[in-house]
Structures are given as C-alpha cells and as structure tokens.
Amino acid sequence: MSIEAQKEKQVIIDEIKDKLERAQSAVVIDYIGTTVAEADAMRKKLRDANVDYTVYKNTLVKRAVQGTKYEGLAEVLEGPSAVAISYDDAVAPARVLNGVIKEYKKMAFKAGVVEGSFFDAKGMEAIxxxxxxxxLIAKFLGSIQSPVSKAVRTFQAIADAKAGAEA
Structure with a gap:
C-alpha cells in the first residue's frame, strides 16, 4: 500500500474518531437491499433529525473505535454497515432508523452505543x-400543568362566587 493511500485512510479514521468523540450515540445498521430512492429518503429523514449518516469501510471503523467507548461496535462490523451518529439527541438515530426499517422492511439494526452503553440489535429496537x-418534557409539563390550571379555575370560581354573594 502506498504512503498516499495510508494517509487517505488515516484521514478517514481521524474523521470517524472526531465524530464519535462528539457523539451522544452511534448506531450501526445493515442497509442491504435498499434502493437509491429509499436510501435518499432515509438520509433526508436522518438529516432532518440532525443525525450524521455515513457508510464507511468496516476496517476503518474498526480501527477508529479501538480503545474508545464505541469499541463494542467492532464485533458487528461485517457485511454492509452504515453508521448513524447523533450529537444532540441520543435516541434520534435509533428512532428514525426504526421507522425506516419498519417502512421498508429491508434493513436491520446491528448494534449501537448510546451515552456510553453498548446495545445489541434488540437493545437498539427497545431504545x-x-x-x-x-x-418527555412536553408530557412532564402537561402533567404538572393540568393540576395547576384546575386549581386556578377552582380559585377563580370561589372568587366569582364571593363577588356574586357580595353584590
């Protein structure tokens, strides 16, 4: 292998390492069987969710994850593999890819690392x-807002009743 080829590979390995250092999660999928149109639609959904989706050579990813919290992913890097990385929402790659997998019925989770913890394919489906x-924030706010607004209405009814009685 030429020195130039080694340098090119090292650039890609460094790129992968950089992405993973900043990531909250990384999910590996088997993308076999998808058409170009399906892959494009999937990439758009992932982009909309602010998820970085890239197909790398397995050997380069294996070298990039050595000695990192993502090292467990090396064991699933066989055959066609793509990596989806999220920097903001740790669950976003799994959620978006799960929807795409259900829609196209062609791809499958291989594994993932979410906030430092390794999960196999079944674990990724659960995530x-x-x-x-x-x-979650909206549900929480909704759950605390309901009793508060009920109390406000009750107090208002009491105030209105007193105002009516005094008139």
Missing amino acids: ASLPSREE
Whole structure:
C-alpha cells in the first residue's frame, strides 16, 4: 500500500474518531437491499433529525473505535454497515432508523452505543421506542400543568362566587 493511500485512510479514521468523540450515540445498521430512492429518503429523514449518516469501510471503523467507548461496535462490523451518529439527541438515530426499517422492511439494526452503553440489535429496537427528550418534557409539563390550571379555575370560581354573594 502506498504512503498516499495510508494517509487517505488515516484521514478517514481521524474523521470517524472526531465524530464519535462528539457523539451522544452511534448506531450501526445493515442497509442491504435498499434502493437509491429509499436510501435518499432515509438520509433526508436522518438529516432532518440532525443525525450524521455515513457508510464507511468496516476496517476503518474498526480501527477508529479501538480503545474508545464505541469499541463494542467492532464485533458487528461485517457485511454492509452504515453508521448513524447523533450529537444532540441520543435516541434520534435509533428512532428514525426504526421507522425506516419498519417502512421498508429491508434493513436491520446491528448494534449501537448510546451515552456510553453498548446495545445489541434488540437493545437498539427497545431504545428506538423511547420518546424523544422533547416529548418527555412536553408530557412532564402537561402533567404538572393540568393540576395547576384546575386549581386556578377552582380559585377563580370561589372568587366569582364571593363577588356574586357580595353584590
């Protein structure tokens, strides 16, 4: 192998390492069988969710994950593999990819690392069913808002009743 080829490979390995150092999660999928149109639609959904999706050579990813919290991914890097990385929402890659897998019925989870913990394919499916951070916040706010607004209405009714009685 030429020195130039080695340098090119090292640039890609460094790129992968950089992405993973900044990532909250990384998910590896088997993307075999998808058409160009399906792959394009999937990439758009992932982009919309702010997820970085790239197909790398397995050997380069294996070298990039050595000695990192993503090292467990090396064991699933056989055959066609793509990596989806999220920097903001740790669950986003799994959630978006799960929807795409269900829609196209062609791809499959291989494994993933979410906030430093390794999960196999079944674990990734379970994570994919978790609501997003925004959904959890909205549910929480909704649950505390309901009793507060009920109390406000009760106090207003009491005030109105007293005002009516005094008139």
